[in-house]
Amino acid sequence: MEATKKVLVIDDDPVVGKSFQRVLGGKGYAVISAASGAEALDRLAREDYDVVYADIKMPGMDGLEVTERIKASRPWLPVVIVTGYGSQENEARAAKLGVAGFLNKPLSPDMIEGSAQLALMQEAKPAAAKAGTQAGPVSFIKNVGLFIAAPFIGLAYVVAFPFIGLGLLGWLAIKALAHRGVDVDQPSSPDSDVR
Amino acid sequence: MEKLYVHPLPVRIWHWINAAGFIVLILTGIQLRYADLFHVLPFPVTVRAHNWVGFTLIVNYFLWLLFYLFTDKIKVYHPELDPAKHFRNTLRQLQYYGYGIFKGDPNPHHVSLYHKFNPLQSVAYQVIMILLVPIQFYTGLLLWDLERFGGSVALFGGVRVVDTVHVSLFVFFIAFIFVHPYLASLGHTWSAHFKAMLTGYEEVD
Secondary structure, eight states: OOOOOOEEEEEEEHHHHHHHHHHTTTTTTEEEEEHHHHHHHHHHHHHSSSSSESOOSSSSSSSSHHHHHHOOOTTTEEEEOOOOOOHHHHHHHHHHHSSSEEEESSOHHHHHHHHHHHHHHHHHHHHHHGGGGGHHHHHHHHHHHHHHHHHHHHHHHHHHHHHHHHHHHHHHHHHHHHHEEEEEESSSSSHHHOO | OOEOOOOOOOHHHHHHHHHHEEEEEEHHHHHHHOOOOOOSSSSHHHHHHHHHHHHHHHHHHHHHHHHHHHSSSGGGGGOOOOOHHHOOOOOOHHIIIIIIHHOOOOSSOOOBTTTOHHHHHHHHHHHHIIIHOOOOOOOHHHHHHTOOOOOHHHHHHHHHHHHHHHHHHHHHHHHHHHHHHEEEEEEEETTHHHHHHHSSSEEEE
């Protein structure tokens, strides 16, 4: 069974995400949109994706900066740059970051689908190399092993949680007390020294 | 809102058969255990219903198990191996359920194909589905025919031990039957998760 490929589209314009959804939605891709670079990085920290599309011009973090951060933590993840403001400088910067593609708006369905396939092919090579002999039965055993271990790891988390919670409360209390101590002992502004 | 296909058909079929079966098992179980308080059906009918529904759910469970074992969806039941990440996300989720939800804060968990459960649900369902439900079925099977399974019953410390485990889990599942629909009603609309378990599609931001 072929797994659904997850595509993250980063664009402050929701129409772009919807276009990707329309083109890729029924073709074995799950398209998830992020309206900003920060939201995208937050999603990537929590979930795995197969391809990322990033718009260059966005408020806050631009697409190239997002790509840089993605490549720093997940160099294997293919990122395709999308822009309505293509320039040689941007293309050169993107190429240096090792992007899987550079698309100029307006996008056509063929451009979207073709770039996704191309990006996934690029990803498949290192992934296969990384997996090595782990495909097939080994992967099955690993999956089942994790499945069987899950409730025991879960129970360990449940047992440990009150201690973690108490530790956290203690830490917050110490931090609050230390902060209060600083407020009381130290003058709050240079003016108070003058007086 | 986008739609994500997170509940495949076999899981939905299993879920609703399981839900109906658990309600029957709980009702017949209450009558079997507390016959003096709750008496609806004739006793032999209640015993037969409890046994047959129990066997049906055991078969249903194995269908669920085979589906997960032989598809990539098994990842849904994989544990979080990074404790720091697990506890951080758990605290965020607890903060949401305990406080943020009443202020209209967004849910910190975003449903995705392989992460349909939030950290609290994830641990709960791993323990329930891979540990507690099989124990409940197994103890039920032992109690079904004490003569045939006499050796196993003795191995676990006798009928009293097996019965206590079965009844304790039965009490737990009664609580679950109340908590589960309540938590299921906490989607972006009260019916969103119920619809998702019928259609397979969860609506995500």
